[in-house]
Amino acid sequence: MISRIDLRGRSLSRRELIDALPRAELDVEHAAAAVLPVLEAVRTRGASALRELGERFDGVRPEHLRVPADVLAGAVEALAPEIRAALEETIRRVRQVHAAQRPAPLVTDLAPGAQVRQRWIPVRRVGLYVPGGLAVYPSSVVMNVVAAQEAGVGSLAVASPPQKDRGGLPDPVVLGTCALLGVDEVYAVGGAQAVAMFAYGAVGEDDRDGAVLCEPVDVITGPGNVYVAAAKRLVRGRVGIDAEAGPTEIAILADQSADPRHVAADLISQAEHDPLAAAVLVTPSSALADAVDVALAQLVPATANAERVRTALAGTQSAIVLVDDVRAGLEVVNAYGAEHLEIQTEDAAALAEQVTSAGAIFVGPYSPVSLGDYMAGSNHVLPTGGSSHFTSGLGVHSFVRPVQVVEYDAGALAAVADRVVALADAERLPAHGEAVRVRF
Known part of the structure; x- marks a missing residue:
């Protein structure tokens, strides 16, 4: 139902890692x-x-x-x-x-x-x-x-x-x-x-x-x-x-301590949005990956949007990514830059502090993405397609802009006048300097 990408034992550059990870194609x-x-x-x-x-x-x-x-x-x-x-x-x-x-x-x-x-x-x-x-x-x-x-x-x-x-x-x-x-x-x-x-x-x-x-x-x-x-x-x-929003994404960084049914249910929850939705599990545990496969086989047929979920999970944008250890998994999720990132590991809170690229981070087994979609208090309009590397989710900052107000009195301007003139002359813009000189 969902493919696997095995990165164990491989040393990849940032570019190679990004190219190796699944991503929905949006033309x-x-x-x-x-x-x-x-x-x-x-x-x-x-x-x-x-x-x-x-x-x-x-x-x-x-x-x-x-x-x-x-x-x-x-x-x-x-x-x-x-x-x-x-x-x-x-x-x-x-x-x-x-x-x-x-x-x-x-x-x-x-x-x-x-x-x-x-x-x-x-x-x-x-x-x-x-x-x-x-x-x-x-x-x-x-x-x-x-x-x-x-x-x-x-x-x-x-x-x-x-x-x-x-x-x-x-x-x-x-x-x-x-x-x-x-x-x-x-x-x-x-x-x-x-x-x-x-x-x-x-x-x-x-x-x-x-x-x-x-x-x-x-x-x-x-x-x-x-x-x-x-x-x-x-x-x-x-x-x-705000952004050019693409299909929704969930990435889950999990180790052997994670409950496979929780992980499977969370992957399904985002896959039901759209046949192009991306569901990615990053884990060093082959046993967890196998258990998640079993849980998906049990849970997907029972969900209301089963056909849509199957299409999303089977798409090239979804995968289980096997890594050497949790530290390598952190490198993978930072390169991926998911819209939603869940961390279900033994040291989830400490690991979350080391995430550098994600739209929103959900820490521990009782902070599923569904909570953020509705009731967490956070905003669910988030960057997709790896754009969390350079932008953020919706918030108050999306609707305000800073304006600088400059106020100098005569003495304060006089104190820097010669330096303004010197810089204006250096840039061959003498009228800039004259605009200061004329005041004195």
């Missing part, structure tokens, strides 16, 4: 060619293009592109009590964690009368995308919205695909979650066209939409398929983006 370049006309259609024709594209890609032509207020109010009232209670607890925990992420302003006094202050300013407006393909993701609403709210963003819009069996509206639990969070600007728009709407804004088609359906945003966040990733790549620079 964003090819998808970008298909996405370009979608972006242009939305940019030039707005609401009318969005309706046509909804019919083409989602099988339904939405009557209301912006979800009416009464529909949002009804959706929150219709939430099942146990789902509402779970969402409210998730919101509470995620809000508590993200409130602690707010960066503090900095003040540096360099000399009497010479001060540089650093302010953190939230972006003006964000567009948050929530997928709705093989599964629906009210939890992604929470992760995106709460991070933006705690950053102090003043204007939030959410887009999620129209559902054919819902009369062209997004999933009702997604809508109810938006309402719980106080978000009243929600669009029945999916895929690349949602990214285009956020990046360019969209004019209305008729009285249902008004003259302007959607104002452009400054930052677009949220996961999606390869076409969403391609659209984000194409609009990056016009707007900020």
Whole structure:
């Protein structure tokens, strides 16, 4: 069901190690060619293009592109009590964690009368995308919205695909979650066209939409398929983006102390997302690898999304990687840079401190990735495809930017004037020096 890669007894360079590890193939370049006309259609024709594209890609032509207020109010009232209670607890925990992420302003006094202050300013407006393909993701609403709210963003819009069996509206639990969070600007728009709407804004088609359906945003966040990733790549620079999200990934670093059924269940939990989902076990224990194979054979047929799980586990992006010891395993997972990394070893907490590349790290047998998906308080919008080597998951930092405020008085400027002039002359930019001299 899942292949093996044996790295025991091999001494590999970093490049060779990265090449040896499994990874989902995501052809964003090819998808970008298909996405370009979608972006242009939305940019030039707005609401009318969005309706046509909804019919083409989602099988339904939405009557209301912006979800009416009464529909949002009804959706929150219709939430099942146990789902509402779970969402409210998730919101509470995620809000508590993200409130602690707010960066503090900095003040540096360099000399009497010479001060540089650093302010953190939230972006003006964000567009948050929530997928709705093989599964629906009210939890992604929470992760995106709460991070933006705690950053102090003043204007939030959410887009999620129209559902054919819902009369062209997004999933009702997604809508109810938006309402719980106080978000009243929600669009029945999916895929690349949602990214285009956020990046360019969209004019209305008729009285249902008004003259302007959607104002452009400054930052677009949220996961999606390869076409969403391609659209984000194409609009990056016009707007900020969180990342080009690829298929979900789980890597588990485990030794002989790990419970094979826990490991198998955790691999399955991420494999059910998508046939391209990556599930990787890194272990020095052949006995654990064999036991996990047995557990997978028992557990996969019993899971609701068994066919999807089998496809993901059998794909080239998934494998059991055998290593010489836990130290070699740590080198492997750092080279892999998984979206989700579980550590199920005897010294899990100490080992976690040595991880240098992962979207999020889950320590010990009672911190499964599923906890992070919903209730841990951490954010589950995380870097994929090895991009954790240079970027991080979604958080308050995704929606704020630092601005430096420089304030010198006459004496402080006079004290460095000659040195400013000297550097300006060295760079053959004498007018820079004159801009200082003229003040004295």
